[in-house]
Amino acid sequence: MEEIVKLKKATYHLWTFTISKLISIFGAQVYAFAISFYILQLTGSATSFATNLICSILPRTLLAPFAGYAADKYSRKGIIIGAQIASSLAIGGLLIFSINAELSLIAIYITTVILSITSTFSGVTFSSSMTGLVDEARIQKAMSLNQMSISFATIGSPAVGGILYGTVPMPVFLGIYLTASIIAVILESTMNFKLFATRKEVVEGAPKESMLQSIKEGFKYLMKQPTIKVIIFISLIVNFLFGAFQVGYSFILIEKLKLDPVHFGYTEMAFAIGMLLMSIYFSSAKELKYPLLVSKWSIVGTGFLLGAIATPLLMNMSYFGTVVFYIIVLFVFGVSMMITNTPIMVMMQKTIDDDYKGRVFSILETGSMALMPLGMVVFGFLYDVLSAELILITSGVLLVATVLVLARPSVIRKAHPELAKRKVETTPDPQPE
Structure with missing residues (x-):
């Protein structure tokens, strides 16, 4: 009975995870598309555009090892929800700024850095959590649904970004992205990241490793x-x-x-x-x-x-x-x-x-x-x-x-020893002369 309940929860995770990822990835790509246009329209400078790209790439490169450490040592659910809340606060801060004053490059760059940091922690932790969210038999399905979300976002985000950028002011645009981010937080908070997890229990009194170790x-x-x-x-x-x-x-x-x-x-x-x-x-x-x-x-x-x-x-x-x-x-x-x-x-x-x-x-x-x-x-x-x-x-x-x-x-x-064994079994025995 307990196994049936766990499998039902895993099915719920499959679809909740997919919807959450679709919303967050779609929102992020639409935002990236529109903010790139905004920077080019505001400055006409390729250097300003490239700086925003660096603000996105550099934090991911530098902080990924720390995100990996955190994912292995702390609550994965807490990291993912915390990262999504931080994203929402960053978007909300930029929204308030855009209402009270014209968006500046500094405000955009700071928001891009924060979103890059949060997506790094969220992405690495989600990758680490897959086997805890769904049963082993459906890991391929989960990975495929994740990729499906990315593909949908890749196809649709330029069109949606272009339409929104051309028809609504930036505060409305940011408000839509903030709403999507909050929905993702709510969905992620209902997931049990320990459902199928096999992580070792922390032993009290055991010597603790430093982050570098x-x-x-x-x-x-x-x-x-x-x-x-x-x-x-x-x-x-x-x-x-x-x-x-x-x-x-x-x-x-x-x-x-x-x-x-x-x-x-x-x-x-x-x-x-x-x-x-x-x-x-x-x-x-x-x-x-x-x-x-x-x-x-x-x-x-x-x-x-x-x-x-x-x-x-x-x-x-x-x-x-x-x-x-x-x-x-x-x-x-x-x-x-x-x-x-x-x-x-x-x-x-x-x-x-x-x-x-x-x-x-x-x-x-x-x-x-x-x-x-x-x-x-x-x-x-x-x-x-x-x-x-x-x-x-x-x-x-x-x-x-x-x-x-x-x-x-x-x-x-070495990776597939059963393949070598299969070849041996299917090789015909030499016929006696």
Whole structure:
């Protein structure tokens, strides 16, 4: 009877978590979209726009290890609700400021920093809490629903942000975002983060680790997990090389091929739709037996897609053909990203000890957030001095080579020993002469 009650609560968590994430992510992306327009309209300066991006990225990079420590040592529910309340207060403060005076860059930058800090603590803690919120059999469904929320927000937020920014004053806009944030707090407060948790009980009188010692222990734990270590190394390299796509894609389509902004928007929408459809599939599909193997070949496919982006630069294609080509490529790109990420995230959720999840996910967060801007800077420079075709094809080759080396057959066999056993069982015995 108790098990049935827990499963019902887990089902409630699935949908509450999804709605909460959809509201908070959608609100954050609409806010980011509108505030970017506001900064550019207010100053006309790319430097001011870039400063706001730095205010968003830098706190996430620096504070992720501390967020991981907090997620492993303190109440995860308390951290998530506290972070969401802090977000609401920051938005409320900016709302009051906008009513009494015109928004200044300093006020926007401070709010961006606070929102970045709170989203770091909330994001790392939510990632660490997944196995405590839902039963093991539905972790893939939970991860897929989370990604579905992100995809919906990615598709809808530019349109909603554009409509709101063009039709309502900034105080009304901020009031809508504040309302969404408060709803997210209410939903999160009804969730039981310890439902399926397997964290060790704190023993009274036991010597306490310092924060630095605890973070070091997280690194030590990671170094003793060869499969997880490989996954994180692959993730970091993929994040860096993905800069070739992030910088080059817009540059090629807008500057080189002169695509209409509306048609460029269609290609970006195709990317989000690919992710969304694959999220829906994974939310109802059976869990994959060999997630690392599936992700390996999905990354190989992504490497080929990265090189394929250069195709219209290498051969003559009509304008219509170019638009259709990029819509198809970006759709497949979105699908391949989900095939890469979802199985790996499920594997990490099930493999990493509950007491170390926060610190391991924070290491991944720190590395990713550091390498993404680095990749964008490096590739931004390279696109100014080398041909776009050469950069994309080389990046694709490096991506394929990296995953083939790091996820070589011996690593796959360690991650999935049952796969090696299955091969032995299906190998026919030699026939006597």
